[in-house]
Amino acid sequence: MSTDTSIYLHIPFCKHRCAYCDFNTYAGQEATIPAYVEALIKEIEFIGNQKPDFNVPTIFFGGGTPSLLSGPQFDSIMSALFSAFSISANAEVTIEANPGTISPAKLDAIRKASINRISFGVQSSITEELRMLERSHDFFTVIEAVSTARKAGFNNLNLDLIYALPEQTLASWQTTVKRVLELEPEHISAYALTLEYGTPFGRWASKGILPLPDPDLAADMYEWTMDYLQQSDYAQYEISNWAKNVENRQSTVTFDSFPEFACQHNLQYWRSLPYLGLGAGAHGYAGGYRYSNVLRIKTYIDRLTDSQHANLTFPLTPATVNQHRQTQRDDISDYMINNLRLVQAGVADSDFRSRFGSGLLDVFQKEMEDLIRAGLIEKKTSDGSEVFRLTRRGRLLGNQVFLRFVD
Ligand code: SF4
Structure with a gap:
């Protein structure tokens, strides 16, 4: 296998x-x-007929708003997945949900369809901030959604937050984090707002209508979050992700030991391990390819409905529009950028050797020396192997570090 x-x-x-x-x-x-x-079910069946033999440890419904699907729709997708793949008995199966789009009946049905983790898009607890983001919920809806999820039997919840919003203060961000902790989620993700080209926020910011987030304040918010969540017994295992520290103390997070509630699906990405991407616009990394599907919904449906696709081999499907055969150099670059995000486990020389056949310093001696000298990377020894990981300063300047590993 x-x-x-x-x-x-x-x-x-x-x-x-x-x-x-x-x-x-x-x-x-x-x-x-x-x-x-x-x-989507046709795409699952298509790839299920071509795949090599492997186990599926995690499944993730992302969006968009997956929680707009009904319980029976999740049931039919999960049934197709169980028929097409060998899914691990203890697989982590996550859906992203908007707090305002769930009901007790829907969550019961989702739970019965073998989905065992929910990631709620909370973003803020402050009504004005949620309005500015054009989110349709308020924090009371979040409280209700978490309570409904608990009653439906979900014991693995993530709450997604965004900081560095225009005009956000450190105090209002602290209020959000403290309110969220009251809900006792197993996992918290906190990302700084990025102003993306082509979005209304991006356009307004370039015209000067929307105040840009202050980078120094954003750094203060991030540093406060790291300290506060650590004191509150959440282990930071990735630049923007924390898991409730039930058994593992932060000091015991090692190359292959993570907190119980770390997101197993995202660890697959950060460890540069393979995943299939299904659905419109999904990206995948499998069979030596990075690839992506057609963006538009109607074209996606048409491509799966018209089944004249003789020459496609795993992992490509009728929906694939971009494919790149990875070179070893591509894989090494991706591996470094992904794995260094794991702020405690880092990159182990022993794993690098077993993946690529040479030592980490044989490939990146100069880069590592420069980054260690700049105080962005530190070297430790763990289980007899050298481990390289971001320092606290390196977490703030991750992009500068990652650039050193891009060709
Ligand atoms: S941010 Fe808004 S538009 Fe984007 S996926 Fe979430 S709910 Fe949809």
Whole structure:
């Protein structure tokens, strides 16, 4: 059996397109959800007939707003996945959900469809900030959503937050983090707002209408978050991700030991391990390829409906529009950029050797020496292997570090 391979399914529907969002998602197309689900099942069956033998350790429904699908729609997608793949008995299966799009009945149905983790897009607890982001919920809806999820039996919840919003103060960010901790999530993600080209936020910022987030304040928010969550017993295992520290103390996070509630699906990405991307606009990394699917919903449905696709080999499907055969150099670059995000586990020389056949310093001696001298990377020894990881300063300046590993 070959390397475990995860599955990402993209659900590109939202009730409203938020002004800061550059994801592949569409508002006002909910009428096409049934046809989209049928097409997604066809893509699952297509790849299921071609795949090599592997186990699926994690499945992730991302979006868009996956929680717009009904319980029976999740059930039929999960049934297709169980028929097509060998899914691990304890697989982590996550859906992203907007707090305002769930009900007790829907969550019961989702739980029965073997989905065992929910990631709620909370973003802020402050009504004015949520309005500015054009999010349709308020924090009371979040409280209700978490309570409903607990009652439906979910014991693995992530709450997603965004900081460095225009006009956000350190105090308002602290209020959000403290309120969120009251809800006792197993996992917290906190990302700085990025102003994406092509979004209304990006356009308004370039015209000077939207105040840019202050980078020094953003750094203060990030540093405060690292300290506060650590004191609150959440282990930071990735630049922007924390997991409730149930058994593992922060000091015991090692190359292959993570907190119990670390997101197993995202660890697959950060460890540069393979995953299939299914659905409109999904990206995948498997069989030596990085590839992506067609963006538009209608074209995606048409491509899966018209089944004249003789010469496609794993992992490509009728929906694939971009494919890149990875060179070893591509894999090494991606590996460094992904693995260095794991702020405690870092990159182990022993793993690098077993993946690429040479020592880390044989390939990156100058880069590592420069980064260690600049105080951005530190070297430790763990289980007899040298481990390289970001320092606290390196976490703030991650992009400068990653650039050193790009050709
Ligand atoms: S709900 Fe999420 S995915 Fe949908 S438009 Fe807003 S930010 Fe983007």
